[in-house]
Amino acid sequence: MPKTIIEKIWEQHVVRRQAGEPDLLYIDLHLVHEVTSPQAFEGLRLTDRKVRRPDLTLATIDHNVPTTDRRLPNPDPLSAQQIETLRQNTKDFGVPLWDIFDLRSGIVHIISPEEGLTQPGMTIVCGDSHTSTHGALGALAFGIGTSEVEHVLATQTLPQMPPKTMSVEVTGKLGPGVTAKDVVLAIINRIGVDGGVGHVIEYRGDVIRDLSIEARMTVCNMTIEGGARAGLVAPDEKTIEYLKGRPYAPKGEDWDKAVEAWKALVTDEGATFDTYVTLKGEEIAPYVTWGTTPAQSVPVTAAVPKPEDAVSAAAKETAERALVYMDLQAGTPITKIAVDRVFIGSCTNGRIEDLRAAASVVKGKHVASTVRAMVVPGSGLVKKQAESEGLDQVFKDAGFEWREPGCSMCLGMNPDILLPGERAASTSNRNFEGRQGAGGRTHLVSPEMAAAAAVEGHFVDIRGYK
Amino acid sequence: MRAIKTVKGNAIPLNRADVDTDQIMPKQFLKRIERSGYGPFAFFDWKKDPNFVTNNPAYAGAPIMIAQQNFGCGSSREHAVWGLEDMGITAVIAPSFADIFRNNCSKVGLLTIVLSQEDVDYLMSRAEELPGGSIVIDVAAQTVSVEGTGWSRHFDIDPFVKHRTLNGLDDIGLTLQHADDIETFEKERPSLKPDTSGAFKDPLKIG
Numbered sequence A: 001m002p003k004t005i006i007e008k009i010w011e012q013h014v015v016r017r018q019a020g021e022p023d024l025l026y027i028d029l030h031l032v033h034e035v036t037s038p039q040a041f042e043g044l045r046l047t048d049r050k051v052r053r054p055d056l057t058l059a060t061i062d063h064n065v066p067t068t069d070r071r072l073p074n075p076d077p078l079s080a081q082q083i084e085t086l087r088q089n090t091k092d093f094g095v096p097l098w099d100i101f102d103l104r105s106g107i108v109h110i111i112s113p114e115e116g117l118t119q120p121g122m123t124i125v126c127g128d129s130h131t132s133t134h135g136a137l138g139a140l141a142f143g144i145g146t147s148e149v150e151h152v153l154a155t156q157t158l159p160q161m162p163p164k165t166m167s168v169e170v171t172g173k174l175g176p177g178v179t180a181k182d183v184v185l186a187i188i189n190r191i192g193v194d195g196g197v198g199h200v201i202e203y204r205g206d207v208i209r210d211l212s213i214e215a216r217m218t219v220c221n222m223t224i225e226g227g228a229r230a231g232l233v234a235p236d237e238k239t240i241e242y243l244k245g246r247p248y249a250p251k252g253e254d255w256d257k258a259v260e261a262w263k264a265l266v267t268d269e270g271a272t273f274d275t276y277v278t279l280k281g282e283e284i285a286p287y288v289t290w291g292t293t294p295a296q297s298v299p300v301t302a303a304v305p306k307p308e309d310a311v312s313a314a315a316k317e318t319a320e321r322a323l324v325y326m327d328l329q330a331g332t333p334i335t336k337i338a339v340d341r342v343f344i345g346s347c348t349n350g351r352i353e354d355l356r357a358a359a360s361v362v363k364g365k366h367v368a369s370t371v372r373a374m375v376v377p378g379s380g381l382v383k384k385q386a387e388s389e390g391l392d393q394v395f396k397d398a399g400f401e402w403r404e405p406g407c408s409m410c411l412g413m414n415p416d417i418l419l420p421g422e423r424a425a426s427t428s429n430r431n432f433e434g435r436q437g438a439g440g441r442t443h444l445v446s447p448e449m450a451a452a453a454a455v456e457g458h459f460v461d462i463r464g465y466k
Numbered sequence B: 001m002r003a004i005k006t007v008k009g010n011a012i013p014l015n016r017a018d019v020d021t022d023q024i025m026p027k028q029f030l031k032r033i034e035r036s037g038y039g040p041f042a043f044f045d046w047k048k049d050p051n052f053v054t055n056n057p058a059y060a061g062a063p064i065m066i067a068q069q070n071f072g073c074g075s076s077r078e079h080a081v082w083g084l085e086d087m088g089i090t091a092v093i094a095p096s097f098a099d100i101f102r103n104n105c106s107k108v109g110l111l112t113i114v115l116s117q118e119d120v121d122y123l124m125s126r127a128e129e130l131p132g133g134s135i136v137i138d139v140a141a142q143t144v145s146v147e148g149t150g151w152s153r154h155f156d157i158d159p160f161v162k163h164r165t166l167n168g169l170d171d172i173g174l175t176l177q178h179a180d181d182i183e184t185f186e187k188e189r190p191s192l193k194p195d196t197s198g199a200f201k202d203p204l205k206i207g
């Protein structure tokens, strides 16, 4: 029977199948960070259990770290305690940790692909909903809660019901200035924040094929914002090219064997999905969110929509609440919205290509006097690479703050936060109420759009921007 | 996890759609390394509004919450479930839930019950008008009933989750009964897959 890539990867990982029970799925790689793991390790201690496969587990510290000089003491005692707890836990249980002084540390979803640990056909989990990012390399990767973290630590497996499958096809070609971020915002706008519930998505079509691997990560990253736990892109020549020579990629003869196995990971001709969605690449414009869910977005050329135009009574109510929270009037053109802060970074858009794109927009220009703007590279290696290309200098000359890697203002668990009432253009993934700081207002955009907003002090259409 | 057979009591009407886990448990409380004590922090920012529903003493200690579609979306933080659990909530009724949140609830022992929009709207307005009105959830029979009326609805629950919920079974313990299967699988697992054991070596120092 013809199968989708999703079903193929799933089948390859079923340890045990019993009617009336979820499948027991083997996990190839378990990524761990400081925020969602302390209670899981504690659970192991209480039940006298060990980590079954420390050699399939990797920990890092990203959510809590200050993005200023790391040699200074952590200003927040609770953060410091949580970080110290992870150090102790990884030591006690023999789990490898890339600590903050290791160049390879950084946002968990950036460092694993970067080192070639994320490979096609793997099952990858992490106590973090943006684990879907790893799908860009053809892995089945999804976020889990802390109880499940404990489960994977103890057993290297997870009981899971087989998901429904969804094909999201983006056909044609993107116009100039339109990025992967706009593609995924357009997809979420189309399916809604719960459109993908119960599904795993395969992203398909010429637009997806044309995207670089890093750009595919941006798309897969935000899969969860459309309700689906995982989204992936079948491996192709770009995937193989990306992985070649990375530290954890197979070497020599193993490489050839692995490549052969990866090439079989495609959806068979005639395989069917439970749900189909198609978008035309030509119709996608640079998107800006105006509300408090990632689906509340419009093209930059549009205006803040009227709640009355919402599709349902519930959507109308959510829109009304969002406008109050965001302090916006329906009918205001997006390009008339002024911003106070700009954040370039996160697991959505904190990779080297994102920084290059933003730098090319700000080069020779200066951040508006009304704006405070910062760039937070996604990992130590991204930062180093950017510095070797002189991007840090471009940003600094333009008046951006150039910071140490971490999650930073994406969720504001460290001191990088919005103050109440502040409005930000952000390249991150969530515009929920208070996400970047209590009372803060977030507009999600691409790195290019964020960079231009920093310079102009308000949103501009990057397509006509010089 | 705790066993749940029935839930009986009044319900908190949280009449909002797409309630995300950032609202249920804001980030600043995720720095705690404890597993308990999250109740006071649940809905921390929304609670600053004196009119927010959980501030109404009539709902104090209610074991049920009625919510709208896509409840628990966003971040995977289980702290959101721990917050509801610690508030005394044993069941949430909504037209739909986000996947990860629902999964987390099933591990902790918090019932997530899906009813039709119409039924949720009925329970919502009843809970708003009659804050003390009692609802009975019978897990074995898979029913939600409004006490003192004939109103009763069937709900679906995954049979395995039902079994674990009724008996309070530890998921990890259940899986470890199949340790043999895991070992067999590991023996046959392709050796090409990466492992992290080399990650200890050669730290690339900053600076």
Ligand code: SF4
Binding pocket: A062, A063, A107, A108, A109, A128, A130, A346, A347, A348, A406, A407, A410, A411, A428, A429
């Ligand atoms: S960058 Fe943001 S979304 Fe990504 S892992 Fe960190 S906090 Fe989560």
